[in-house]
Structure formats: structure tokens, C-alpha cells
Amino acid sequence: MCGRYILTTTADELHKRFGVRVQQNIAPRWNIAPSQSSLILKRSGLETSASFAEFGLCVGPNGKRLINARAETVSKKPTFRDAFSVSRCLVPASGWYEWAGKGRPFHVQLTDSRVMAFAGLYFKSVSPSEAGQFVILTTAAEADLATVHHRSPLVLPASNWQFWLSGSEVEAEACMVPPLARYFNIYPVAPAVGDIRQDNASLVAPSVHQDTPSPADLQGDFFAS
Numbered sequence: 001m002c003g004r005y006i007l008t009t010t011a012d013e014l015h016k017r018f019g020v021r022v023q024q025n026i027a028p029r030w031n032i033a034p035s036q037s038s039l040i041l042k043r044s045g046l047e048t049s050a051s052f053a054e055f056g057l058c059v060g061p062n063g064k065r066l067i068n069a070r071a072e073t074v075s076k077k078p079t080f081r082d083a084f085s086v087s088r089c090l091v092p093a094s095g096w097y098e099w100a101g102k103g104r105p106f107h108v109q110l111t112d113s114r115v116m117a118f119a120g121l122y123f124k125s126v127s128p129s130e131a132g133q134f135v136i137l138t139t140a141a142e143a144d145l146a147t148v149h150h151r152s153p154l155v156l157p158a159s160n161w162q163f164w165l166s167g168s169e170v171e172a173e174a175c176m177v178p179p180l181a182r183y184f185n186i187y188p189v190a191p192a193v194g195d196i197r198q199d200n201a202s203l204v205a206p207s208v209h210q211d212t213p214s215p216a217d218l219q220g221d222f223f224a225s
Helices: 011-018 081-086 144-148 158-166 169-174
Strands: 004-007 029-032 037-044 047-055 057-059 064-066 068-070 088-093 095-099 105-110 116-123 133-140 151-153 184-188
Touching: 004 088, 011 088, 037 116, 037 158, 057 133, 081 088, 081 116, 081 169, 088 133, 088 158, 105 144, 116 158, 144 184, 158 169
Parallel strands: 047 133, 068 133
Antiparallel strands: 004 029, 004 095, 037 047, 037 088, 057 064, 088 116, 095 105, 105 184, 116 133, 133 151
16 A cells, blocks of 8 residues: 655656646645645646645544555556546655554655655545545555555656556556556664654654564666656
8 A cells, every 4th residue: 555655856856757847836745645745747738737636535423534545456446537537637756654463664765766656536625615635546566565565655757757647547547557666775764654644754763663674675767767
């Protein structure tokens, strides 16, 4: 799953990577959690636009918040199939956190530390005064990623960004390929990241989990634009 992630990019990097202009100030976020607002990218006519939306979709009478959608079933589940058809988005991220058991969080980022894009679905609010909501797609984790958790966010290579945003359903389904672990650095961090009140750079500092080996750092450039 993907329930916490970071976004420490700049407007300039977003423009260079995604061709999008962001007018708002983007403060570094080191611990984005469900219900919080974060940046997403959508297709607006012939251009890609940036906006803010809440992480997680509230459903049902009790407002249960769904944060992830499984890539394997997203086109069939009633909750997600309409958004998959017409309202896909990109979720920029500089990295994400995953837990290999209680008190054993890991941080995952691209080997070149650049901003990446999760595949997401956007849900427009029924009220114009309220922000929309989004979920992040997950897929089966591969190799070293699977040593931390059996699911990982669906990280899209640059070659698939436009297919995901504006392609057909068939083209979007072709994008749902698990990311290869060799393109990521994976290392343990301190349990403080579990506290959503914490939001600072120290959360991504390497730490040591007792009796927990760190997955090997492997190299790659698949996600270069």
C-alpha cells in the first residue's frame, strides 16, 4: 500500500519534468498523510494542469477514507471504474514510506532523487467550494521492494505519463506495470514518521532497525524523461 509519501520538489522542477506551471508556493512536505492536501496533475484540454486535492476518497455513511486502488481491479470496482475511465491523474512524489512490520519504516526514492509520478484517480467534489479527492494506485511489489511490503505504488515512467492522463482505457491499462526495484533506493528510517504531526527533513535520515537488514541499493535510469 501507499499511505505516506513526501514531496519536496520545486515549481521549476515540476515545469521541467512535467511541463506544468505551478503558481502556488510549494512548501516541502516530508510526511503527507491521508486527509491532507497535496499536489496532483490533471489533463485540462490540451495541457496538463496542477491543483491541490485531499489524499483519500471518503465513501459510505461513515466517511471511510480509501487511499489506494489496486491496479489489478481498478477498472472493475464500482467505486473506481468511472474515475479510471475519465478522471485519471498523476500524483507527484519525491519518495514514499513503507512499513516492514510495526516500528520498521523504510523510505523509498528514485536512485537519482528526482520527483516521480504515482498513477492516481481524481474525484471532483460536488461542492465548488471544496477540494476534490484522490487515491493512489498500487501494484504488486517486485524484488527488493517486496522485502519491505508486498504492494507498492504504481510509479509511472515518463513515457507513460500522457497515456495515463489522456489515453484510452486500453492505453491506461497498458501502463499498469509494476515498477522495477532496481530503479529505487530503499533504506530504513526512524519510527518518528509514524506520527503525522511530524513533518521535517529528519524523517528521511537513514536509521537502523534492530535485526532488520536494509535492502541493497541498486541503480537504473528507466524513469529519466
